[in-house]
Every structure is written in C-alpha cells, then in structure tokens.
Amino acid sequence: xxxxxxxxxxxxxxxxxxxxxxxxxxxxxxxxxxxxxxxxxxxxxxxxxxxxxxxxxxxxxxxxxxxxxxxxxxxxxxxxxxxxxxxxxxxxxxxxxxxxxxxxxxxxxxxxxxxxxxxxxxxxxxxxxxxxxxxxxxxxxxxxxxxxxxxxxxxxxxxxxxxxxxxxxxxxxxxxxxxxxxxxxxxxxxx
Ligand code: GLN
Numbered sequence: 001x002x003x004x005x006x007x008x009x010x011x012x013x014x015x016x017x018x019x020x021x022x023x024x025x026x027x028x029x030x031x032x033x034x035x036x037x038x039x040x041x042x043x044x045x046x047x048x049x050x051x052x053x054x055x056x057x058x059x060x061x062x063x064x065x066x067x068x069x070x071x072x073x074x075x076x077x078x079x080x081x082x083x084x085x086x087x088x089x090x091x092x093x094x095x096x097x098x099x100x101x102x103x104x105x106x107x108x109x110x111x112x113x114x115x116x117x118x119x120x121x122x123x124x125x126x127x128x129x130x131x132x133x134x135x136x137x138x139x140x141x142x143x144x145x146x147x148x149x150x151x152x153x154x155x156x157x158x159x160x161x162x163x164x165x166x167x168x169x170x171x172x173x174x175x176x177x178x179x180x181x182x183x184x185x186x187x188x189x190x191x
C-alpha cells in the first residue's frame with residue numbers, strides 16, 4: 001500500500017512521519033503521475049488560495065476531482081474538498097458536501113490546542129487537537145457525518161470516501177487518526 005501526500009506547499013513532512021510510525025509507505029505527490037501510483041491521498045494544511053493555484057497549474061485539480069480512491073484532507077486540505085466555502089465563490093474540488101468557513105476562530109486566536117471528543121476511536125476517546133488558523137464546518141450536508149467535536153464545533157467529518165478534519169492530527173504524536181484513515185478508508189477500498 002502506498003499513500004500519496006500532496007507535497008506542493010504546507011505541512012506534508014509530518015504526515016509522512018505519522019504514516020511511517022504506523023508502518024505505511026508514502027509518496028510525495030507533485031504531479032498526476034505521482035497521484036496515479038497511490039492507493040489513497042492526504043491533502044495537508046497550508047494556504048488554501050496558494051494550494052488552489054498550484055493544483056490548477058499542474059493539472060492536479062482535475063486529476064483529484066476524478067480520482068476515485070480515498071482522500072483525507074486536513075485544514076486547508078479540507079477547505080479544498082468541501083462543496084462550499086462561506087463568502088468565497090471559488091470552484092472547489094467538491095468531493096464532500098460541507099460548507100466551511102476559513103479562519104473562523106478569528107485572527108486573535110491564531111492557533112490553539114484543545115482536548116476534543118472522537119467517539120469513533122472508542123473508549124470515550126478524548127484526543128489532543130491542534131488548530132492553526134483553523135476553519136469551521138458550518139453545514140453538514142448529504143451523506144456526511146460528524147466524527148469528532150471540540151468546543152461545541154464539529155471538527156471532523158466523513159462521507160463514504162472522504163475524511164476531513166479542521167485540526168492537524170499530524171502535529172501530535174497520536175497516530176490513531178492516520179491509522180483510522182488507512183484501516184477504514186484505504187484498506188477497505190482496496191478489497
Ligand atoms: N487558514 C488557512 C486557509 O484558509 C488554513 C490553515 C491551515 O491549513 N492550517 O487557507
């Protein structure tokens with residue numbers, strides 16, 4: 001199994017590290033050829049507008065829209081995957097029916113760490129979450145569900161093939177969320 005990590009900009013090295021810790025090989029995705037080698041894709045955080053332009057420039061935007069394998073988007077990666085971005089008309093990848101709001105915790109709260117609830121991890125699972133100029137999910141649409149919450153907000157969601165989080169699971173040593181993506185999305189899709 002090989003997981004692609006979009007490596008055009010932003011926080012891809014930590015995703016590589018987390019996957020390595022769970023014994024999963026990763027491949028840096030910079031082109032459509034890279035993408036086609038992979039069994040799943042991680043879209044890391046970064047700056048949505050920069051990522052959007054880079055994806056358009058090398059054809060990956062359309063390739064990801066047509067990619068039929070599982071995708072995990074964190075923060076800016078989630079924003080790109082969502083159907084709708086509040087107040088912005090830009091075309092998104094539109095692979096999960098969510099409305100999101102960028103930088104929704106305000107400029108003052110640039111970044112923070114908090115304890116969230118992720119019941120899908122079992123045993124009343126609390127989990128440390130790191131938010132960096134984080135977006136909020138303001139609407140859960142067709143076929144989506146809430147997986148985790150923090151401070152009253154939905155911070156993680158999924159549909160059949162796409163997993164998203166508003167926080168950065170790659171920035172904490174806890175590998176459970178990466179393992180969940182690999183086991184519940186990539187492995188199952190592989191069968
Ligand atoms: N604030 C960024 C944006 O809207 C996302 C931040 C991140 O990915 N950590 O593009």
